[in-house]
Amino acid sequence: MLISASITDLKADEAARKILETIDQLPKTEVMHKFVHFNPLESYLDKNFIQAWLDFCCLMGIQPTLPKSDYTKFMEDGALNLQEYRLSKSKAPPSKKILNSLFKEPWRIRVQKSIKSWEELLNMDLFSLSEREWIKELGSHTDQGISFFSYIKLPESKSTKSEQTQQQRALECLEKLSPVCCTTKDAYFLLQEFIIQNRGWFSFLKTHKQSKNLWLEFEIDEIDALEKFISILVQNFNYLRNAEKFRLCNENDLTSVTFDIESFMLHAALESTIHHSILAKFSSPLSQVTENTKKKFSLLFCLDDRECSMRRHLENLSDDVQTFGVPGFFGLPLEIINQEKLHYKSCPPLVKPSFPIYIEHEKNWINKILYRVMNLIPGINILLNRKLLFQNKDPIIHWNDTDWKKSSNHRQEINFKSLKECAEYLAKFVKAFGVPIKSSAEKEVIVIISHGGSSINNPYFAAYDCAACSGNPGDLNARTLSLIGNDPRIRQILSTLHEIKYDQNILFLAVRHDTTTDEFKFFEEDIAPNQRDAFKNEFETLKDIIHIASGKNAIERCHKFEYKKNLLTEKKALKEVRKRGHSFFEPRPELGHSGCIAIIICPRAWIKHINFERRAFLISYDPELDTNFENLENILQAILPVCTGISYDYFCSRMSKHIYGTGSKLSTSIEGLIGITQGSQGTLLSGLSWQMIEAHQPIRPLLITSADETSIQKIMNRNELISNYVRGNWVRLALLEKSDIDLSTDFSSEPWIEFEDVT
């Protein structure tokens, strides 16, 4: 199969459009303090997944399947079963010999030939002279203590810029290249290759333009970068007197990719094997489920796959505990504003923040000065940071911006958002996920558990934090929700307008789970003292349960880190994971989302007994409460972009560790706050480092939901986004139905590739 982007008789208009399109198709990258797992294939969402993936490979020069040795390794680990591999019509699995013969034909991936021949002609690295300067300039604006000074660049003349459209400016760029390139096609290929070669930089500019980043005060866009590149190119070309105009030798060499169908089949087998292994877990008979009984503790966890095991351990430990899987921003699209008047949001990347809160960090000058002094003494930071001496206190939350600087009392009145609005947020959230809406005679605690990670050897600011909070730990969301839930005036509104009856016996408590070190922090100070005293016993019990569960969770995680199984006790395991998190020398403080392969939407009680081995996003959903499938639609709409974003970020990084991924963590360096580079002089990188994704099995996510086929069809008909994901095969859908004794699942979407179609 040969796919080539053959463009004959390319007109200038079309070329300009295609250049803009290429920029649009690049994956997004954000400023490092809000590390978000963007779906690199986001711009292809309207296409079928396979087609999108192949197009992406074509554009970036990625091999669409893994190297053969990786499949052999998967086979050895049992993740790939050759029974699933139907190469020929015969049912016998192919032997190793046949497998070896399949990989003879070498890949012909996109080679950056156009730009290479230019570099050869001009004898210069075109990248280093154009982009490095700007990377440094932006780096100095966003820098967090690496450089000593920063300066304001003088604004360049932008008189014509604002009046022209992007298309016109791209056209101008092409025209400027006409003295050096023979045809428009040559110019187009050159610019396209330049964009792809410097994709980190271009995607940063693109994301910056879209999200209106407040860090960067002057405007640059992608076309500026192109213009600069062209001016350098033309200038250098003129220097070489009598040089011939550039001409393409062979178009096919530039953009052709040959695909090896057999390795596609191996990949299909890998996907099927893993998906079937997940589905097989549902075949075990259901345990005696006691539903609809009141539990003492309702724990709201983020749907994250890293919380999957913790929830299981908690539920196994005590009958008083029930857990819910909800989106980690707890339904509050927060916009956080800090003392420096820096805005950042704490909600999924696609959601527009509409709930402003103001935070105030306690100014701890002694801590700061101590830190600076300690940094001067070599080696001392290694010793001290292990115990996190310099960890700051959590910020104080304010509701308005008028007096947030002066006041020290954090329980301010909610002025900015009206109480009604707050009540509405809470009511909507509580009802959607089946969280208790009426208090009983016994005391009951609703624990809102946010999560974040605290690792040290980690170039990214927030790689292990909550993806649903745009790469922030979700504790501000959890704390805000608990403040709302505990407020007596809001409770009154809830009972009158939303039929939610909370009284003295119910309490909201915010907790933060550190997924790297398995530590829990309870935000008890947010609760009024009298309430705190009333629930003292409950808190004690809860803390005990959580402590034991975190020990068990640590053991489970340690097994994934390949520690010896029998030697670990809970105490040792906890110590071990903490050591990992706080070590300067540990490139794998935690494995992140590298296990994620499934998204499961169903009542928790159905799957309580199943061990998903930290591999599934678990979302609570009760089909009985959902008459018109509105809840399911809302859930799908909110979680699909986030979960597939995570999944495909890992997928693309794993499939091409050097082209989309950042390569090894060991040689990376930090560039301001705008990204990381390989070495100190490299280009900006996107994607994840090799240490984060090496344990990942790159397959599409499996969406398992408790609904019948007609209802799913209904949802897809009215919601285009969900339809794109499911009908475009971006997720593999399996429907879950419950009979009295067991659960049954059924695929209703295509496998990785239809064998018959290709052959």
Place this chain on the structure above:
Amino acid sequence: MLKLQTFIAEYVLILRMIPLFMLFGTALSYFLPYKIIEKYIVSIVRFCTLGYLMTSFLLLISFLLSNPKEAFLFGSLELHDLLTCRYFLDWFSCAFLFLSSIIAFITLFFAGRMLHREPGFARFFIGSSILIFGMTLILTSRDFDILFAGWELLGMSSFLMIGFYRNRIVAAKHATRAMAYFRISDLGLLVGVFMVHAFGEGFEDFAFLKQNLTLELLTKDHFFWLSLFLLLSATGKSAQFPFSHWLPRAMEGPSNSSSIFYGAISIHMGIFLLLRTSNLWQDNSYFRIALFIIGAFSLTHAFLISFFQTNIKSKIAWNSIGHLGLMFVELSLNLQTICMVHAMFNAISKSIQYLTASSALILEARVVHLHKQRLFEVSSPIARFFKAAQNEFYFDFWFKYLIVRPYFRASKTVSNPYESQKQTKLELSFTIISLFISFLIVAFGFWIEPSSPFFQTTFSKNLPVAAAALVAGLCFVIVSILELRNPVYFYSNSHMAVFLISLSILFIGEPRAFEAFLSFNFGVNFGYLLIQLCIIRVFYLCSIKKDPSNGYYGLAETLPWISSILFLGSMITICMPITSAFFGEDFLLELGHRQFELPVFIAGAGVFVIQIASIMAISKLYFGYTNKSISFVKDLPSKIAIPLFALSMIVCMYSLWKFKFLIH
């Protein structure tokens, strides 16, 4: 007292042996099954580094206890007629040894964890053990020759570590650049060494130098030139102006290697050289002014650049250059003790900064929180100056315009980019001639005994032949550097050039010229023999494309055994201290220098240019990502490759043993 001295000699010997043991221990891991390699290497490395740490501690203690009057100790330990361990120690070298051993222990101890599952796990530790061996040789050497050997080993290991991620082309480029600068630094020391030898017996001995026994014999002129070349060497190694730009670009390897090489050990060796030879330049005010100017200029410009760097590793590197500049200034002001203390503090702080570089943002965020940089508006010339400082004063740009581009233009006009059958035949014939010559010389070197009369033959003085050989050799130098893109053509041409230049010195008519010629050529030709064999295997027996799209062949990834033999050959041809070519080169230059200063200087420059070009050629062959057009070429099976590799190492050792008497 005497007992302590023998103890010290033994400790020095142990210190030199431990890295060698570590090197062979880690190299053996290639024979082990994949699963236990990491555990095996980690245990060997931990054992060795701990041993090294303890021995260096004992050395320091015994040095302090022995309480030498003149603040230094020297001596020798005769193990065998052939092997004498000569050492020279002062408190700085002992303390720096101890400090380096601590840093090496920390970085290598944790490297096992950091490099877990990294491709090239064993390579990292092999490179590190070469580094530690080189460092030990430098710090404990009693004479210039051993110091020079350590100096070269340090450069070689740096080259391997910067290019650790072999498939990254940027890393390959930066490794080549660093190695080229190291060669310039080596050249300074090489000329220094042969000048020292030319002064007469005993001048190369630091002990005599420190006791001022020999210095009275020298004129001021001697001092000036010698110290100037030493300064060139120190400037290159310590990344001072104008050779500073390799250091920020050397951060391509893992953080551990950056930490141990460029934070701690390698970069301070320039300072150490100046300290060791301080007797030579202490009273020379011109030299001290030069030292001060270089130091002060490096200091100001490096600190200025580092203030504006936003890349963490780049910032640390420029900061480090600034500190070294300050040390140069301290030396020029005769503040030697302060300089030593400064060097030690700088070593430990920089190595830790490199190790924790990737955590910088997280640590900062914990304490200081996100904040906007304090921007200040400045008038345009100042802003431009700041921008220039941030961009390292556009050094790359000027370098490209003034040096690289003129060269490439010349090269383009000469070389033929299109591959024709005629050219291929020409290349093949050149390769075969080169192979034939190298085979003959190696065979001759084996056949002839040091005691035989032929060995002592003095070639009659024949200046026309010498001049003709020199001119022909220089022509070949020009052709080979212009044909650098084509490795096949380059290697045969450069071989001719080196051979003819060395031949020209043979006919000057010096008494021991034949010995020097043979020792140089035995080594170099053996290197070329290996290279040509590999080239025939890769380029002629399988007709692969000779021009990959990026200029890099990526043999290290596709053909590991062939490429490692090629690498060994290449290191031999640039006179690394693994064969007799290492001291043959020095001796040959010294002999020629006695009669003709300028022609021999030109000849030496020609060889030197070839060596730098050779580094570029090997990096083009060795580095680069997997070249699919080579993927069907079969690598040597390990059954053949391992004995071949071992055999070539034995030949190298043999050549060292055979021409060992040239050292003294």
